[in-house]
Amino acid sequence: MLLYIATTLYILLGIFIVIRLLLNGMRPTKTLAWLLTIFTIPVGGIFLYLMLGRNRRKNKLFRLKHTPKVTSYITKALDQYSPITKEEYAEHHKIISLITKNSYFAPCTGNDIKLLKNGEATFQAIFDALENAEHFIHLEYYIFEEGKLTSDLFELFQKKVKNGVKVRVLYDGIGSMSLSKKYVKKLQYIGVEIHKFLPIKFGKFLSSINYRNHRKIIVIDGKIAFTGGINVSDKYVKGDANLGVWHDMHLQLNGPVVHSLQAIFAMDWYMISANDEVMDTSYFHTYKKTEGSTAQIVHSGPDSDFSATQQMYFSIINEAKDYIYITNPYIIPGESILDALKVASMSGIDVRVLLSEKSDNVIVKWCIRSYFEDLLQAGVKIYLFSEGFIHSKTIVADNTISSVGTTNMDVRSFEQNYEVNAVIYDDNFAIELKDDFLRDIKNSKQLDFNIFKQRPWSEKLKEGFAKIFSPVL
Template identity: 70%
Template structure:
């Protein structure tokens, strides 16, 4: 009798999930797959769906209250942009409009952006800027680990708090899981405000475990900011015993574009703290003659209407006329980006993908490689970087437009993570990024299609098996 009652309850719960699958517009193949999982794997299938399968764009993870204070804050941030002239960047007008409609951030002129390659250059610039802070430091990272960098930041923060500088730190609850409670307590004791984004909690385990804040942002006094792929981890400055030195790209930003990064940090901070004191517009700054570059901030998350970063990548690939070069460690592109890459290559656009030869996850490695044959068959050139672990997330096209940020070219970044990228509409910056990309290609091995097709069947089997997990990697 108890068993029969359980079956009835399980069937009814499964029926409710099926109705939600139909209502919230998943692809038919995906809907069918989840139905089969739910009804063929008792209990585990339903738990697996609750953890990984829900459509957050239709069933919002968070309902952020758009209070008058929030609207005023965002309007204030926008008002400090230096507008772009209507006749500028006509070749990228569709991309500009797409980002503006998706994210609410217009392109901003009058900026100075500096490309920072790898950890030593990045943290040297960050520490120098932090030392000059006078009013506030806002710092947000996916991975924040104990080590030399963390201790150096603590010593600096201790001095800055004594000088009256407000310091707020936001770290991801899973990405920074190894960050010790002792270190967090030390920060709190000296007066630093610090929160974890969606930390592991029993009551919210199923609803939040799979949705992570992958952003890396530092804003200092609204005068200088940093974003890109580099986390607070010693492997970026001293290397990793298994993978070697972690190679990555970061951005240093000055100018009105900073206000959009500040707004993103503020929204994330308000989400976890529910403290409206962060919505303080007193630190906004007018900029005159900072630089000549135009840039636009793109952000995305699982509770937004569209995958803005995915659409940004899609648009850049689709609009490229001569070439598009992409450096990214995790290329698990999904149907739309995969097709865009193939169409571009088949249309005569030079498409190059630069990835790391080694990987920090064996399943991810085989899953990434499962796409190589189809891409190379369409004419995409694939290079494997062997001088350490390549962790950069960059794209550059046609010597005119580029992007640096936190977004991997995978389904997780597009659908499940909170991400941020900066698109730069500047020829000189694009050329610098292009030349660096080509330099890295010279240190890499280009895959040969004929040789790769003849790889052992065991490797093909591993790739096919790993590809099954692509939606959650």
């Protein structure tokens, strides 16, 4: 009798999920994959769907953006700087309009933007800026990993809090899983406000485990900010026993674009802490309009209406006329980005992609390689970097537009993570990023299509198997 009841409930739950899948309008291939999973894996299939398959963008589990408080705050944030005119951004008006509609923030000029390569240069700049903090320090990181860096940060925070500086720290519940309660309590004891983003809780396990905050943001006094691919971890300075030195790219930003990063931090802080104190205009610095780089912040998450970061990548690729150079550790592009890269290359545009030869995950490695043959056949040049691990997320095109940020070129970053990128409309910056890319590929191995397609069948089998997991990697 109990078995009959359990089976009936399981079937009814399965039918309910099928209806949800059909109503949510997923891609047919994805819908079919989940249907097969649900009805071929007893119990486990439904569990996997509840954990990994639900579309928060459709369900709107987090209605943060639609609250009157947040809407009012965004309006105040946008009033803090004067956006550039249409005449000033005529060359990139389509992508600027796209990002503005998706992420609220229009581009602004008068910014001083510094490219920081690798951990040593990045943390030197960060600690120098933190030492000069007078009012507040806001940090938001996916990985906050104990080591020398966190010890140094603790000592600095202790000194700053004593001097009246307000310090707030937001870290991801999965990415920073190794962060000890002891360290957190030490920060709290000295007066640091610290919160975990979507912690793993039994009651909310299925609804939150798949949605992570992958952003890396520091804002100091509303005057200076940092963002990019580098986490708070010693491996960015000392290296890793298996992968070697982690190579990554970060940005130091001074100017009105800092307002956008402060607003993102404030909304994330409010979402987790329910404390709206930080959503106040006093945290914005007053800037006079001056000459400088034009920049725009694009952000997205599972509660966004559209994947703004994916559309940003797609638009840069689609609008390129001469070249597109991409550095990214996890290129699992999905159909739209894959087609955009192939179409661009076959149209005569110089499309180059730089990845690491090594990988920090075996399944991810083979999944990434499963796209190589398609890209190579279309003429995309692929380079594998062997001197350490490339973790940068950059794209530059035509010496005019570039982006540095946290977004990997994979489905997880596009649909399930909270991400942030800075898009820079500056010729000199684009050329600097391009030149750095060209230096890196000199130390990399370029793949040859004819040789690669003759790889052993065992490798092709690994690629095919790994590709099955591409929607959740």
